[in-house]
Amino acid sequence: MKRLTFLLVFLTCVTFQTRGATKSDYLNVIKAARNNLSAQYQQKLSGWEKTYIPDAFSGYAPPSFPVQLVEGDGFLYHVTGQAMYAKEAVKVLIEIGRLRTYFPAAYRSYQKEYRYGLPPMTNFFHLIPYIRSYLWIKSSGMMTPDQKSEIEKNIAQTADYVFRFHEWGPMNRSILRAAALMAASKALPKHPRAKLWRRKAQELAAPSLAKWTIEDAQIYNAVWLDGLFMYIDFAGDQTIWRQPVRHYYFEYLLQLQNPLGYQAEYGDNHGFWDQTARYMAIYERGAKEYHDGEYKWAAAKMWRAVQNDPKNNNIQTGLSYINAYLWCDDSVRPQEPTNKTTEVLEELYGKKVVFRSGWDPDATFLLLNYRNGNEYGKVPKDYLVNTIPIETEKPDHGHSDENNIGPFMTHKTVLLSVPSYFKRADFYQNKIVARKNEMPDTTYRLLPFLRRQETYRMVTSQKLHFYTFKHADVTRTRVTDSNLGYVWDRVITYLKDLNSFVVFDGIKITKPGLFTFANLWHTQKILNSGKHWYESRFLNVGDIPGRWPNPGKWTLLTYFPEPDRKREGVEFVYNWSFAKDLDFAMYRAVTDSMKAGDRLCFTTVLIPFKHGPHPEVKIKPISYLKSDNYPNGVGVKIVFPKKTILVTARMNLEMEYLPYQTRPRYTYKRGRIGYFWKDAAHRSHRMDTDARWAYAEVSNDKINFAFVEATKLLVDQKEIFSSFENSFYTFVSDGKLIHPAREKWECWEDTVKLK
Structure with missing residues (x-):
């Protein structure tokens, strides 16, 4: 019985460690988050109404929590079919449009984009969840004709606002607008401007569909891909998954997941713990589309990291897992890279x-x-540089x-x-x-x-x-x-x-x-x-x-x-x-x-x-490795009682070249640098090589070594490595058409006995 109990516990632990989150797990978190926000909604709304201070310069800034709640209600109706969620969604969809009355009419003239009327949502992040909620409850029977008309008017006014004020190029702010406009055209297919919204959506999305993003930032790579996948779903074209650049990004992100299960920071970021819900959803989508266990494993590890994070609060962030649920495929088994x-x-x-x-x-x-503001995407980058104030960063949200x-x-x-x-x-x-x-x-x-x-x-x-x-x-x-x-x-x-x-x-x-x-x-x-x-x-x-x-x-x-x-x-x-x-x-x-x-x-x-005490003990074996050609040749030595580790680099890569035309143009003699050290017994040694980089672990009886680009490597005058001498055709600068020479080996590692 004890063996059986142990086996069950072991299998439970293994299952937890490998399976990550299921659709059921995501759904439970979403429900809890929705219930919590619903319970606090009126209090939060009253607080916003009392504390909101209109700002003519910044424009109308509606709160985000109503949009979060309404997406949760619409989603839960879509999944469970329970009418109470649709009923609550209708109420909040209407309320979101009416909140703009808190922005004084006298302030609206300061923002030129309000000249056609103040839209219900000025944050382009808000329109997608608003429309998704409407689409999920559209056939619920919970809307009166007047309510349906008012909600559709909110969608149309915001879509027109996005249509008139958009940014373009393969980046997050553009693809979110594209997804919002495509969603609007899907929600209101008979609207007189639906074709314009759809055409603009296709135009804005085109640079992102089969190409790289111009952004190099941990935050915005997540926002861009999340928005792109939502656009694909609204547009209904799944052929995108056959394009190599889409598959590229899943591999790219996978290699950037750190050991804790979060995405490593680069460019604009708030910390590696940021954007976890989006990245989880992205990995789930990759696992689903490519049936790839490594992407599923990455999503699973991120899920476990979030659950073990004492500062994480699923009650507040749980509604962000909606895409993770929608894109999750429980049939894909995680596989560790x-x-x-x-x-x-x-x-x-x-x-x-x-x-x-x-x-x-x-x-x-x-x-x-080592990513620079490279040549890719020059036109949209020039557009950004000359449209918005960015001075200390690359024109791609990179630093x-x-x-x-x-x-x-x-x-x-x-x-x-x-x-x-x-x-x-x-x-x-x-x-x-x-x-x-x-x-x-x-x-x-x-x-x-x-x-x-x-x-x-x-x-x-x-x-x-x-x-x-x-x-x-x-x-x-x-x-x-x-x-x-x-x-x-x-x-x-x-x-x-x-x-x-x-x-x-x-x-x-x-x-x-x-x-x-x-x-x-x-x-x-x-x-x-x-x-x-x-x-x-x-x-x-x-x-x-x-x-x-x-x-x-x-x-x-x-x-x-x-x-x-x-x-x-x-x-x-x-x-x-x-x-x-x-x-x-x-x-x-x-x-x-x-x-x-x-x-x-x-x-x-x-x-x-x-x-702990005495950190200098870790430093003591390490010192600079002397060379006969500093700073062209540099190195570090680490001396232990029974071995010495050497790391060298030739910083002057051109010194190996001959001043006249011949091939090979490099020679060992011109590229050679000597490195000198004493072992733990104070015996003197030297290593000579033309390697552009070398690693050596030298003991009394052998040497483990590796190098990059070399023709020879000697230790204490003993030839450890030498490339083969071959005949080369060359320029007739010395009167010889053919002459013997050694070509560089690109790289090599080996172990050689010294005695």
Whole structure:
């Protein structure tokens, strides 16, 4: 009997862990949320009526809770057939239109869009749930002819308002208007302007149907896809699911789900806990349309995360799960993804890399976002730039975050976050920040100097390398600022066995001038510090005070091991959005007059640390790896009693090229850099290689190594790797048509015995 009981408990736990939410689960939450809001409705409405202060400048701003309630009532009638829901929906549908009487007629002339009359709903988010509720109860028999006429008039007046004042391009604000107008044409097919609404809806939706969005923001990717799927349902054309770009976004979002089950932040965001209902619905739709267990698993994990969130309140947010219910397919079985570090999804549009140790809640997760304001969608981006005031961000709700690192988390603890909604400028990011032709006051703080320049500056970005090996993963991404005149390569190495990261930031000057470069890393509290290292912790995640107190006991050790002299410090930056937690930046910086061709490099080691005494013990084995060609060759060494780990990067990629025409144009001799270290027994060693990046784990009897783009690698003069010599046809610059040479191998990893 005990065995049977244990088996039943085990199977129950397994089922809960894998199945996630069913339609029944979503329905129960929606019912509870609707009942709660219905019970509070009159009190909330009276409160709004007493406290609403009309604002001629901002225009009419009706409350959102009546629309939420009316959608819930309409939906529950649609699902249950219970007449009480339809009856309540009719009452609120009428009431929503009458609330506009609280906006004085004298104020209406200030808003040109009101010249044809004040619409019942001025927020384009409201029209879709209003129409859906009407469509769900239209045949209920609960409306009198006069009520039906008044509700349809509310729909028509708001649809006309949206028709006259719309934004276009593949983005959230456009697709929501398209969905609203398509819904209006479906609700009122015989209305004299229904064809105009439908035509405008098709026009606004067309750029989104088979194309990427121009937005790069965690919030707005959810709003855009949610609106797009509702548009598809209103339009009745399901052929969209055969288009590759639709499938692309489900894979894109899946790789951006963090170990806690939420969507990682990038661009405009309030915190990773935001937009969960929309993302859950999106994953459910992907699972349904493609019968994909990984999308179902992502929805299930997000559902469990929300239920386990002590600050989540389904009573308040439950009505947001309506689309999740509508799109849920209980026949799809969840299947956990198996990939780890990966590109998200490619280097042309997505332009992100996720370093990941796994998918469990304790896994390590770090996001690199190198997305620039790329060439895609130039016309709608130009339209936005010249229509609305956007100065500190890319014209896509993205921040000035090219090559930014974050979020970074491990063991359920956030170690590096990203700035939230209104903190878009470059100096709020974890990245290299550049200023030119101004001299900061060396006796005063650096951050106020950086804040003088907040406007977004257009740059280009590229992926140069992305490789995963047994012991290390590596990316190299490049940002080119043609305006200021520099090229910045960020090389990130994930040391899997140590669960730590080494970051090399190499800069090449292309236009002379007085430059300041700052290597910024943001946090909220410094717990400890020592020579070139800082132990830090985030207290709160997101921009709502106390919404997500950072759990766990882990902290981040940030270490600057470089031997050269740079300005270093920790400075207060700003109040972390609306929260009381302060934001500090740890940094190293250089100000100097530089000429074209000059180079410099910053090195940072990021080490997750379970908070306790003596964090310096984690730092002690790590130091800078000397090279015979700094800053063209840089490295870090980690010395243990029985082995030494080396991470190197050649920051000057062009030094390997010969000055005359021949092929291959590169040679080992020109690209070679020597690296020198002493092991735990103080024995001297060296490694010589022309690798653009290399990892080596050297012990007394063997070496585990991996490299990117090399012809040779030697340790203590012993040849560990050499590419094969072959015959090459070449330009006749030296009188030889054919000559022997070694070509570079793209990448390789191996283990070689040293004795």
